[in-house]
Amino acid sequence: MTAKIRWALIGASTIADEWMVDAIRSQPDGEIVTVISGSAERARGFAEKNAIPSHSTDLGSVLADPSITAVYISSTNDRHLSQALAAAKAGKHVLCEKPLALTEDEAAQMIEACESHGVKLGTNHHLRCAATHRKIRELIRAGAIGMPLFVRVFHAVSLPPHLRGWRIERPEAGGGVILDISVHDIDTLRFLLDDEPVEVSAMTSSGTMSSAGLADGVMAIVRFRNGVLAQLHDAFTVPFAPTGLEIHGTTGSLFAKDVMTQRPVGEIALNTADGMQNIQIEHRDLYCTAVAQFHRAISGDQNPAATGADGYRSLVAALSLMKSAEAGEHVTVPSRFAE
Incomplete structure (x- = not known):
């Protein structure tokens, strides 16, 4: 046994x-x-x-x-x-x-x-345990879109009332949209691209939901080591937008809808010179x-x-987003624990 x-x-x-x-x-x-x-x-x-x-x-x-x-x-x-x-x-x-x-x-x-x-x-x-993201990673590794060039992530949602509390009220507890959502985006992209963020730039908004000066919305650009540029849009304050991501490469583009979620759902389409193809997914519970x-x-x-080193790498990139928003300048991401 x-x-x-x-x-x-x-x-x-x-x-x-x-x-x-x-x-x-x-x-x-x-x-x-x-x-x-x-x-x-x-x-x-x-x-x-x-x-x-x-x-x-x-x-x-x-x-x-x-x-x-x-x-x-x-x-x-x-x-x-x-x-x-x-x-x-x-x-x-x-x-x-x-x-x-x-x-x-x-x-x-x-x-x-x-x-x-x-x-x-x-x-x-x-999110790196989602069947959708594992399929996207597989497709990228197989060369389905050629060399990845650009990414757009849509992760602006409405934070449910029962989850608000410290997330919008307590800076000392690690509240705010960047440590709650953007850190997920970064980890997901690190997983999908097999790459590490090296530089970030961000602007945040606050006041729509947060009453403590915490950011409840952010738009950011992340540069990865191999040259990919990723655009992130994250928020606690958007009730009617779908989540998703797009990854554009030299020979194709991947469009993933409703994939930045805890639920085992979502769709993927691959567009190349051969036309648009819907990708079959066998969904499983992420957790x-x-x-x-x-x-x-x-x-x-x-x-x-996701190892401890993965947690570290995604955290320091998220902290760099916060630093960039505060300072109003590009910020280099620390390189410790990067392979």
Whole structure:
């Protein structure tokens, strides 16, 4: 019988409730042991709703349990560092929500701690687990559009009321559209293009939704190492726009509709000299794909879908967007952990 991978959920979050509980339980070797929250009432309610056998407010006592294999961290962004360091020290594998941390140094500390304690670190960048994006990556690698030249990403949405809170009110918790949405765009493009961002320029808007001066909209340009220019449009404030992306190359263009989403949906079309072709997609739950790959990483067969280094690289590019918007100038993206 395959040994169980026993999980502790750190954070009684919406994403854990809506997506990750089922994703972990979909694995034949996955089991959720406990949920931890700073609020005893929230932890209890989450455990009861999701039939989790125990709940706690004491991270230390949970991490001291030798039967727990891994932790999933979905607390607010400002807590990721301390919780990941504690988990690594206790010998637990760590799957952490994006953004990995709030600063470049914090993300590096998380990577180094997990390496030194011999545990896996994954960043839950779910979009790279979408069947649509994996198909796009496959097509680009196969030369379907020739050499990629330009990308446009449309990820302007309306942030649901139940997700607003700290995302639009608390700068210290890592709120704002760039660390919530743009970091996903960057990670997705890094995955699709097999390339790294080297320079960015951004302008932000705020005030439509955020009351704390946080950016609730951004338009940005990202230059990649191999020359691709990508345009990003991200927002919390746009209720009726579809999401998607376009990738234009020397011999073709890919058009992907409704793909910047948590749901396993979306369409892809390839346009070349032979005309427009709709690409067949076998959709799968993004989070089930991510957890399955993290389980294989724990077993030693492969890396997490997004590693700690991926989380770092996508974070520092997003932080560079914020710096660019504040300074009103182009910003060079730090190159640490780039292959």
